[in-house]
Amino acid sequence: MSEQNTFFSKRIQEIHAKPNGELTHSSNSIFPLKMSDNLYKLHPFFESLEYEFRNGIGIQSSLAFPCVQLEMNGKEAICDITIKMERGFLAVLLFDYSKHYEHLHEAAQEKKSSMLSEQEHELRLKHLEEKKAYLGFMRARLDNSLIVEMEEMVHKIQLLKKTDLTPEQRELFDDVEKTIGSFHLRAIQIREELNFDFDS
């Protein structure tokens, strides 16, 4: 029983302070405090809540702050903090859960890594899907808007060339046919290049 008392008493610290921060009691089991210390100067945690503690704002019966990383008078600990507003004084209870939280830290790191990998995988899949859709759209545009159109133009030129033409007109149509032919070939090459996976 006495061992149990020692075990818990080393991990729980009770501090009493007046609303102005003046300490009236500290069990000093976790952090060594002096009665001349002021609660609001001990750590930014208390300083940032001074107005609320002085005026009892936002505190009904008690307030709980789990997992606060504290450093006071040269000692560090990860504590759960409970603050009770008593008649004329504040009762602050610190529970030292450093070991428990340090273990959780490793678990949290693993969780964060797996969560980020999952999101990375989802983004990669989304990227691949969007790329596939875009390439499909580009191929269709090349096929319908350029390649087929050019093939039709070549066909029309060939029909025109079967009519009575002057040698100059024939030469001009030959040039146009050749130019369209080279554009047609280039469009087909671009379409083939779109099938190539640049990411692989």
Place this chain on the structure above:
Amino acid sequence: MEITKKVVLLGRYGVGKSSIARRYLLDIFEKDYLPTLGVQIKKKIIDLPNGTQLSMIIWDLEGFASVSKTRASYLLGSNAFIYVFDVSRPFTYGGLGEELNYMKTHFPLVEIKLVGNKIDLGDTEEASSHLKATGIQIEHFVSAKTGEGIQNLFQSLTKSLIP
């Protein structure tokens, strides 16, 4: 004279809240920094031009799915929220409209800064246009890694906090 202001860093897991705090307070960046559990509280004293000092106390909270799910005691007495999202992960700013509404409704007196972090990973165009379409203008895009925009963010915050 010293004025104390409580600033809370909010946002989802892995958006870089702690990295922003560390860049501002210590001017360092650690790629493999451990995720925050619970809350880390740090303080910075800022000398103001009128001779007073601003004690900016930064509460760096662990990531969460939504502000409404954050423990109320952590937010008690806040003067400002810095809501951080990751510009490279749309998931982290997808629900920003609802988050902003919640903060404005439940904390009407608290100054709110919306911050897009990790601009070193890509441009801000996608996040900007997505948020603009939902009526949200982002004032601060930063990189905790390179330090870009961090000083601006906190200077602007300081100006908003002093009377």
